[in-house]
Amino acid sequence: MKRVAVVGAQWGDEGKGKVVNYFAKDFEWIVRFAGGANAGHTIYVGDKKYVNHLLPCILPDGPGRGFLGAGMVVDLEQLVTEVEVLAKDFPGVGAKFAVDPEVFLVLPWHKQQDQLLEAMRADPIGTTGRGIGPAYTDKASREGIKLCHLFDEKMLMERLENSWVIKQNLYRDQLSMPPAELAEALMRQRDRLLELGVQVTGAVDMAHVFRSTSVLFEGAQGVLLDLDFGTYPFVTSGSCMAHGVSSVGFSTFELDDVAGVLKAYTTRVGEGPFPSEDDSDEAQGIRERGKEYGATTGRPRRVRWPDLPALRYAAIRSGLTSFVITKADVLNGLKTVRVCTGYRIDGVVRDVPSTSHDFFVAEPVYEELPGWRTTDDVNFLKYMTFIEQQVNVPITYISYGPRTDEMETKSRLIMNI
Numbered sequence: 001m002k003r004v005a006v007v008g009a010q011w012g013d014e015g016k017g018k019v020v021n022y023f024a025k026d027f028e029w030i031v032r033f034a035g036g037a038n039a040g041h042t043i044y045v046g047d048k049k050y051v052n053h054l055l056p057c058i059l060p061d062g063p064g065r066g067f068l069g070a071g072m073v074v075d076l077e078q079l080v081t082e083v084e085v086l087a088k089d090f091p092g093v094g095a096k097f098a099v100d101p102e103v104f105l106v107l108p109w110h111k112q113q114d115q116l117l118e119a120m121r122a123d124p125i126g127t128t129g130r131g132i133g134p135a136y137t138d139k140a141s142r143e144g145i146k147l148c149h150l151f152d153e154k155m156l157m158e159r160l161e162n163s164w165v166i167k168q169n170l171y172r173d174q175l176s177m178p179p180a181e182l183a184e185a186l187m188r189q190r191d192r193l194l195e196l197g198v199q200v201t202g203a204v205d206m207a208h209v210f211r212s213t214s215v216l217f218e219g220a221q222g223v224l225l226d227l228d229f230g231t232y233p234f235v236t237s238g239s240c241m242a243h244g245v246s247s248v249g250f251s252t253f254e255l256d257d258v259a260g261v262l263k264a265y266t267t268r269v270g271e272g273p274f275p276s277e278d279d280s281d282e283a284q285g286i287r288e289r290g291k292e293y294g295a296t297t298g299r300p301r302r303v304r305w306p307d308l309p310a311l312r313y314a315a316i317r318s319g320l321t322s323f324v325i326t327k328a329d330v331l332n333g334l335k336t337v338r339v340c341t342g343y344r345i346d347g348v349v350r351d352v353p354s355t356s357h358d359f360f361v362a363e364p365v366y367e368e369l370p371g372w373r374t375t376d377d378v379n380f381l382k383y384m385t386f387i388e389q390q391v392n393v394p395i396t397y398i399s400y401g402p403r404t405d406e407m408e409t410k411s412r413l414i415m416n417i
Contacts (some may be wrong), residue, residue: 002027002214002256005242006324008222009260009314011268012240013292013301015326016261017041019397020057020218021404027216029209030056030066034244035220036073036106036135038128038236044403048089055082055097056218060090070102070203071239071247073135074147075111076189083196094196100248101148101200107182109167110134112175125234126270136227136237138163147200150190156183203249210248217245223260223314224359231359234272241318252319260320260393262311264328264383267292267301273359275343277304282334290330291402305366307340310359311391312352323391325384326399334371337383340364341390375400376416384410 004023008014021043024030037053044050045060054074056066068074079099086093110131117134118124127133138144143163149156160179167175177185194200203210219240224230226240238244242258245251252258265286268274283303286292292301314320331337342349343362353359369386372379375398384395399407 001212003217003250003254004215004257004259005217005219005245005252005255006259006261007219007242007318007320008225008240009262009311009318009320009323010222010266010307011224011274012039012221012236013267013269014222014261014263015042015399016219017043017052017057018399018402018404019259019261019324019326019407020216021059022397022399022407023216024057024059024064025062026214027064028213029215030058030064030218031069031210031215031245031248032056032066032072032218032220033069033247034071034239035236036130036132036238037075037078038130038132039220041218041220042402045089049402050086052082054079055086058096060086060093060096064096066097067201067203067206067248068097068099068103069248070100070104071244072103073106073132073139073238074099074103075106075130076147076186076193079198080189080192080196083193083198087196092197094193094198097197098199098201098206099147099193100203101146101151102202103147104135104139105145105147105186106131106135107144108177108185109163109175109182110138113167113171116171116174124271126272133237147190150186151200153183153187156186203247207249210250215250217242217248217250217255219244223318224310226317229317229356231272231356234270242320243318257321258319259322259324259396260311260314260318261324261326263290263326264306264331265290266304266307266310268304269299269301273362274302274304275307275310275340275359275362275364277302286330290327305338305340305364306387307364308387308390309340309343309350309352309362311387311393315391315393316352320393323387323393323395324397324399325387325395328375328380328398329400332372332374336371337369338366339369339386341367375413381414 058066113134342365
């Protein structure tokens, strides 16, 4: 059975939600394996737009189903809201989703901590304030709770009270919702989720199902925001790469394809290194045409030219076997396109950075390519071929608009030129 992982090949916001939604028609299960509500995956059903922060980007009116894996950190209130929004237009859609009881929960405390910590930093990281970092911190330090604890009220209270003591010692009266109040709220959210038809089922119980059918794995953010290999400390707090499928019991060796999604240009939200960033009027125009504002926060994204050293780094780190290029139409009409082909590091031009630190000291080296009128222009084909040859990863699909159906294979594009 076919198994494909879709991950971001840049700094996130590449359009993974649309890509997953487009491929979803060919898969029985769409599995989100990492991240939390700091991700914003935008899909269209007809002319209506939906932004999923936690839900896998299934086709709400299709046969496929969605699974939220244990590598995620889940804000139950947000999850309930997302299911309710979909259920208004697609009654009964909640039954299409299942959640692993091992998922770690993002609590209101975590969101409050996120904002307090960001305010304390001399150099802010630029977090979304959704509590992701503090939740993963509690997970690593064994202080928080999982979804399964909501089915054992005695253990739930013990866990919350123990965590509350530590947080009160650290933050005093700056955190709201004492344990009893929080437990009551969590139980209401649990009950509402079950009322909506969402199932609580572990990956162990789903192992045979997943291995006997087709699975599309949906990642979050991008390789360059990965906790281990991204531009640390300006990263997210979890895995952004294909090896995150291990949280659902799979190995990357079981994948048929690891599709890296990239924009025809490059963007980044928040702080951190961005070697070929451009503040020119042309870059501002790209931001406006591409509607480059965060789906989660609304923050304007930083814009830069295509960055091939970063793509080579992502391809190596996450074992990318194909590319899907999005927002190809945003660069339509430019006379030329500047492409970063190398980084000058300590006076030496390198094709690919060796470590994440290299992004902080890199000076971009550019090559200029002819622009194109439309994506049917032969110059756009030459641009894609240039990327493929430089990075040694084939481009298989092209997205040229926000709607799910505004995608086509590269081979079909070639036939139309």
